[in-house]
Amino acid sequence: MSAYLEVSGVNQRFGGLQALNDCGFAIAQGGITCMVGPNGAGKTTIFNVITGFLRPDTGHVAFRGRRLDGLRPQAIVAAGIARSFQNLRLFVDLTALENVLIGLPSGFGEAPLGALFRPFHTARLDRARRAQAMERLEHVGLADRAAEKVRNLSYGEQKLLTVARLLATGAELLLLDEPASGLAAGALDQVMALLRRLQGEGKTLLVVEHNTRVVQQIADHVLFLHQGHLMAEGTPAQIIADPALAEIYFGGAL
């Protein structure tokens, strides 16, 4: 049986830096997998490779048995994988609702000819899409902030909004880059609860996370990356218990 998502033999070099070194791992459907490792381990780079923002020097990415490497980002989203960014990358001059609308799969009126020559049709379909986007906002608890410009939202709200935008794509495998970083305790719990809920709804999550508390609480499975290579994997308890990994991770500070 082939894995749900399978990454194998990926090498990526930037000038003199070997960012990914024969990186390979597999992810099962339906779980929350956390990816940990020290800074510069290649976590964000592998995200970029999986989602088509980087074309690796060598190696393959397969999703549900289908090869994805070499496809453009939008084709990968269409195949069912979407990602968020560590630095959010929201459209701060648009409203919360509009941000989610951009996430929705392309529809009528997103190309100029349709927008210009069938305005009423466009408007009717857009109303339906707005309702859909509103649902996503409700899902993450931001419905009352729909008309607010993103720059006026709190950091916690912005983090939730990235998840709503991600959900809007309809992807079944979600790649989240540090969804909990920088959050106060209350917002942190809110985000963790949301991730759990998404898992319950049938999504598969791959999460880059630094906070060991978060990893312990949500991860079904942990991947440990070091110098662009998968060094270890296992349950959160197994990984955290391994002194050699802690040495690498915290540089001996613990």
Added chain:
Amino acid sequence: MDYFYSYLILAEIYVLLGLSTNLLVGVVGIFSVSQAAVFGVGAYIVSDFLLSGTLSFLPALAVAAVACIVLNVLLTLPSLRVSGDYFVVTSFGIQLLATAVFTNWTGGTGGANGLPGVPPPDLFGFPLEETRQILGFTTVAAGLGCLAFWLAMRAPYGRLLKAIREDELAVAAAGKDVLRAKVSAAALAGAFAGVAGGVYATYMSFIDPSSFDLDASVLLLTMVVVGGARTLAGSIVGPFVLLALPQLLQLVAIPTTVAASARQLLYGVLLIAFAVFRPQGLAGERL
């Protein structure tokens, strides 16, 4: 009365150009300094067809629009490879190259002598010779342009373009085809500029490279700044104000020998004042 008519006609032609520039610079964020070159190509194509008698006005205008769509897409392609200031300078280069072609390709453009005697526009065989008739035509053309801009901006398409200006990568991550959206915006902007060029040539009846040079491109950019980015109102207000400005400055009493430089100086001061005190222009959003 003709003065106000000719002011309105030119302002309306510049509204089409303002829409074109605003779409590219304000909405999508492609800082093109070569829109006047596209405008010029539209003007020369229509003039050449009318002067040689091969096509009548409306078909010639259609050809010009198509040519400018293709041209503008080609001209904005570098923006996919080079970004920010690099594109601005590349675009400067394109504009100067275009000026060189307009000035030296005597066969197609009449060179520095320009093309005199371009016939007036005609609609299905009825020539529009009176200024009033031309005004009617440009009003319809500018009106249609505004309608198109408005429809595009309120549709999901406009939202997509605004998102691209803010963060191209995030748009791609949301599963959208950024390339297609950018190319289509450049195409739309090219169509506006091409039509504006054709109408301009037939109204003026004489064109030469000086109307399509770097100064003209900078003027278009200034219209977006003064009018305001990303809004329909901004694209309309900018051209109307900037064309009126030199005329209003003529009313300021200054000794004759230095009057003209003093007026240009005031124009510079005004640009600075807008940049410092009102970066969103008269009726737009912050650039």
Added chain:
Amino acid sequence: MRMSRFWLAAVAAGALLGAAAPARAKTIELGALLPLTGPGAVIGTEQMRGIQFAVDELNAKGGIDGDKVHVIYDDDQAKSDQAVLDFNKLVSLQHVPMIWLAYSGPTLATAPLATRRHILILNSGAQSDALQKASPYLVNTLPSTEEEVKVMVKYLRAQGKSTAAVLYENDAAGIGGRDDFVKDFKAAGGKIVAQEPVQFGQTDFRPALLKLASAKPQVLYVVTTVGMVPLADQLHEMNHKWLVAGTTFMNNPQVIADPNAAGLIHTQVEANVSPALMAAFQKKMGVEMGFFSRQYYNSAQMIFIILDHMIKAKTPITGANMRTELFKIKTFATPVPMTFTSNTAIVPIAIEEMKNGTEVTITHSVAK
């Protein structure tokens, strides 16, 4: 709102203008559309000085039969769309019957409007051949380059010169002059060995001159409108052996005063004014009276003569009447004699040589 304040200012300015206008009841208003800013301003301001000096002189003498003349200057930056706008403003708002123009672009752009609205437009600065037939209402007081070229080619061939190179300005005036010269010189049995353009306002002529020099011509024909002093200096610096021949544009007090210019010859559309006038001009304007100042001074004198006739005959001062009157008078003895059998004046053309800071006339001729 800033915006409303802006418009308020505009309206206030307009009101001021409206209030000021009726005060000049006995004033004849004329228009002038010249490039007063931008690269063309070098020439435009010189032209403006010529007109203004003539007007001040006239008004100081009491005007025409008591009526003062006032010229409204508009800056078209040598751009045709600005010129159309300004033309319409001068005609619709200020109701001027005639307008001075410069540069072929703006002149050609306003010519159809002049025909339609019966406004006399007067070009005393551009020489492009296209101007000859652009409009019945367009009158040129400067003969076309073609006329000057004919005179020069005849002289050069008579001197036994058979090979020539051309240095021309890459604009309407320069290209027109080049085309005329190439055609006429070949027709007269000569050979063109090289031609090279320079941009308007460019003052580094060295690359072009070096290239032309390598073709070893006997004559260098120059058709440029500005930058004559650097040109003379750079020619001198090359220690060349050829005869340098130019057009009227070479006539510039600074060039004549430049010792490096000795030996240059050029055709001269006669625009001589008395030394006393030159001195008065220098005193009032602070600069020497250049060729364009003299041209526009002369054409202003012509307009005053026309107006004088019309006021005496009580003819209403309109563009159409001014045009009719112009062709009725036909010959004007402004400091320079001008005759109109077509829209372009017949003016004497001389060939002059620069020597020791002055000019010496070699031959005289009359265009056409």
Added chain:
Amino acid sequence: MLLLQLLVNGIVTGCALGVVAVSFALVYATTRIFHIAHAGVYTLGGYLAWSLLAHGVPEPLALLGAMAGCTVLGAAIQHFLYAPLERRRATHLIVLIASLGALAVIQNLIAAVYSSDILEFTIPWASAVVTLGGLRLTGAQLATLALSLAAFVGMLWFAHRTLLGKRIRAVASNPFLAEITRLEPRAVYVTVIAIASAVVCIPGVLVPLDLGLQPYGGVTPLLTATIAMIAGGVGSLGGAFLFAVVIVVLQNLSLLVMPGEWSIGVTFAIFVVFMLFRPRGLFAAG
């Protein structure tokens, strides 16, 4: 001989433009401001020198006086225009527009004061011709070559050997980092523009010494200089200088193979193609 003379003329003009390019590149690399008004500073330098000479000031002092004037103007533009804009978080385009406005103000002030006629310097040694082998150069050209090279070497020395130069390069490479290490980018910015303005004054005086002064004459040199900077790679002063020389030499030599009216067009066509294939310049730093 023709080739050699064209080459040498090109090198002379190219060196002068190179100094314009280097000074512009210094400003751009440090502040990321597209300082179009630099063309105005360049133009003002020549006019100031002309006025000082007209009042009988000796030549070296006139040059220094003009440089002082340019320094003040440059610093004023930074202090009264760019700094407030930065505080208001103005975008790139807005700063560019403001700079264009400043250029219009400077040019037209000059035109109003000096008129738009071409002004000539009358200095005998400047127009005297020196013959070297078969080459003919004027005094002004020789002075341009010598002082431009000196200015360029001086700039290189300053950027790489002095503390202030190193600070400037630190701010250029990372203003944020510089800020947290208390390098005060704002103070550095004023200094940079002041220095660049003083330096650009040198070609600003010497080129008109040879070719005359025009109020709107600074734009073309600046555009060429900008292209040289981009082609040479932002942050590489040597690259900017070299490319300025190469561009002008090529423009001069291109006359040998094609009609002169196309030389500018071809230059820009090559540049546009170049940008497509080498968008970061030839000697890009980093």
